[in-house]
Amino acid sequence: MGMIRNRLLGWLDRPTVLRRLALASVIANVVIVVTGGAVRLTGSGLGCPTWPSCTDSSLVPTKAYALHGIIEFTNRQLTFVLGVVAVLTLVAALRQHTERALAAWALGIIPAQAVVGGISVKTQLNPWVVSLHFLISIVIIAIALVLYARLAAWPAPAVPLNPVVGRLAQALVLAGAAVLIAGTVVTGAGPHPGDKNASGRVHRNGLNVASMSQLHADLVMVLVGLSLGMLALVYAVGAGRAVRRAVWILLAVEAAQAAIGYAQYFTGVPAGLVGLHMLGACLLWIAVIGVRLRVLGVHRGANSGPTAEEPRPVRRSRQGEEPPALRS
Numbered sequence: 001m002g003m004i005r006n007r008l009l010g011w012l013d014r015p016t017v018l019r020r021l022a023l024a025s026v027i028a029n030v031v032i033v034v035t036g037g038a039v040r041l042t043g044s045g046l047g048c049p050t051w052p053s054c055t056d057s058s059l060v061p062t063k064a065y066a067l068h069g070i071i072e073f074t075n076r077q078l079t080f081v082l083g084v085v086a087v088l089t090l091v092a093a094l095r096q097h098t099e100r101a102l103a104a105w106a107l108g109i110i111p112a113q114a115v116v117g118g119i120s121v122k123t124q125l126n127p128w129v130v131s132l133h134f135l136i137s138i139v140i141i142a143i144a145l146v147l148y149a150r151l152a153a154w155p156a157p158a159v160p161l162n163p164v165v166g167r168l169a170q171a172l173v174l175a176g177a178a179v180l181i182a183g184t185v186v187t188g189a190g191p192h193p194g195d196k197n198a199s200g201r202v203h204r205n206g207l208n209v210a211s212m213s214q215l216h217a218d219l220v221m222v223l224v225g226l227s228l229g230m231l232a233l234v235y236a237v238g239a240g241r242a243v244r245r246a247v248w249i250l251l252a253v254e255a256a257q258a259a260i261g262y263a264q265y266f267t268g269v270p271a272g273l274v275g276l277h278m279l280g281a282c283l284l285w286i287a288v289i290g291v292r293l294r295v296l297g298v299h300r301g302a303n304s305g306p307t308a309e310e311p312r313p314v315r316r317s318r319q320g321e322e323p324p325a326l327r328s
Helices: 003-014 017-041 066-096 100-122 129-153 161-188 211-235 241-266 272-297
Strands: none
Touching: 003 017, 003 066, 017 066, 017 129, 017 272, 066 100, 100 129, 129 161, 129 272, 161 211, 161 272, 211 241, 211 272, 241 272
């Protein structure tokens, strides 16, 4: 047992392992958003009608709830996977004396997420609570991505960019958050409640789905406009390749999301497209945060100690480009 413990701790002492754990946290949180969407879209939201157990008499699904219970219960178990990854990340951060605060936040929010999930069940899938459930995942994704970027030592632009670029990057984050929030409101007004409550009525937020969809589309247009402005600006100021690539990735994700969004609107919001749109929402958020990190650079936290890997000397590159050895 002692040998296993020592090998595990030795593994957690590696900076590469800590980076991979941070990346695994990003991926795992995207997965749980997508599987949570599958719960809603298959009508399995109350496949386990109680919380934290599946039923009043059983921790796991019973025959009475069959497939819906299995789908809902499986999604619940993924929270434990997130918890294990987050615990390992925090232990590794503590042992390496680096990024302890971010690792602690990534772990500390998970119990709150589980509680909100339980409240959504207790309130018969109240759409506002379900929306909060999704948005908490988005917060965790942002924290995990910042943690990964810091550990991967994403460099700031070799030549400081015009302050306008930084302010536009901040505006992109705000616009992206607004788009996601509006998207949850549209979902809460739409045709996929996740299940029926005991009285046989679907639980919706009561807002007009067409009006909410139009608001969501308008905010998407704002985000796309800001992204196009950012693209023109980073070329105008001679930003490096990593910055330009991040903006192009954001625009590509926005184009894909827009295509999916319009397709689902004009085809009656089929479940498959809604699930794909939820995945796209996570990728959009990652792309938005990625632009912000690339433009403003990654500032290590006050509690961040040195890592075991020191950067190698690099040659100077032409103005506006990141040194090649530091690109990631």
